Amino acid sequence: MPIFRLPREIAFPDPELAEDEGIIAIGGDLSPQRLVAAYSCGIFPWYSEGDPILWFSPDPRMALHLENFKYRESLRRVVQSGKFELRIDTAFPEVIKSCAKAPRPGQSGTWITADMQNAYVELHRLGLAHSFETYLDGRLVGGLYGVSIGAAFFGESMFHHERDASKVAFHALVAFARKHRFHFIDAQQPTKHLASLGARELSRRDFLKQLADSQQQPTLQGKWTDLA
Numbered sequence: 001m002p003i004f005r006l007p008r009e010i011a012f013p014d015p016e017l018a019e020d021e022g023i024i025a026i027g028g029d030l031s032p033q034r035l036v037a038a039y040s041c042g043i044f045p046w047y048s049e050g051d052p053i054l055w056f057s058p059d060p061r062m063a064l065h066l067e068n069f070k071y072r073e074s075l076r077r078v079v080q081s082g083k084f085e086l087r088i089d090t091a092f093p094e095v096i097k098s099c100a101k102a103p104r105p106g107q108s109g110t111w112i113t114a115d116m117q118n119a120y121v122e123l124h125r126l127g128l129a130h131s132f133e134t135y136l137d138g139r140l141v142g143g144l145y146g147v148s149i150g151a152a153f154f155g156e157s158m159f160h161h162e163r164d165a166s167k168v169a170f171h172a173l174v175a176f177a178r179k180h181r182f183h184f185i186d187a188q189q190p191t192k193h194l195a196s197l198g199a200r201e202l203s204r205r206d207f208l209k210q211l212a213d214s215q216q217q218p219t220l221q222g223k224w225t226d227l228a
Contacts, residue, residue, distance in 0.1 A: 015057035022058030030119035059204035068198040099157035127222040151217035
């Protein structure tokens with residue numbers, strides 16, 4: 001399949017036309033309008049510093065349906081202990097910077113480039129990107145961030161400086177998503193870690209059908225700090 005070069009106007013090709021590894025388009029920009037359009041049709045940017053912007057719609061896709069979340073006893077004990085303080089949308093720039101610096105097995109760099117950080121901080125300012133943060137003794141030690149459109153949360157990345165800190169943040173995201181009737185949390189690429197928490201692989205076609213349903217629901221826009 002060809003890789004489409006994006007025009008200046010905000011438009012994406014049918015994600016079903018993506019190559020086997022998921023690449024669907026190249027070029028464009030990281031404006032809020034283009035990012036919202038991309039996520040709404042199951043596409044996200046993923047590229048390295050110095051490369052052109054690449055847009056992906058992988059097959060299979062990993063997603064967590066909230067009823068499948070595995071709340072293991074070890075995690076339950078950590079959450080109930082109150083060891084970590086949980087906050088939402090109070091340190092988004094710090095979370096995304098920490099995610100960019102987090103070491104990734106098999107990767108020498110990060111896809112969370114300076115341009116990506118600026119783009120998602122702007123989405124956060126617009127109330128469309130959110131962070132879940134864990135603190136220990138007042139110090140940020142773990143967290144995650146992602147994009148929320150309709151009844152879907154698109155998870156982007158997580159980090160931890162203390163054991164279980166990112167898992168506690170993920171548990172908080174699941175609880176929040178359940179409370180506000182989200183349909184699923186998109187995990188994008190399959191990982192053993194997310195599979196251990198209950199995420200499962202879907203065909204691109206099934207994911208896009210579920211995504212279309214989720215986009216019929218209103219977006220919970222704005223800061224989520226007081227909505228947990």
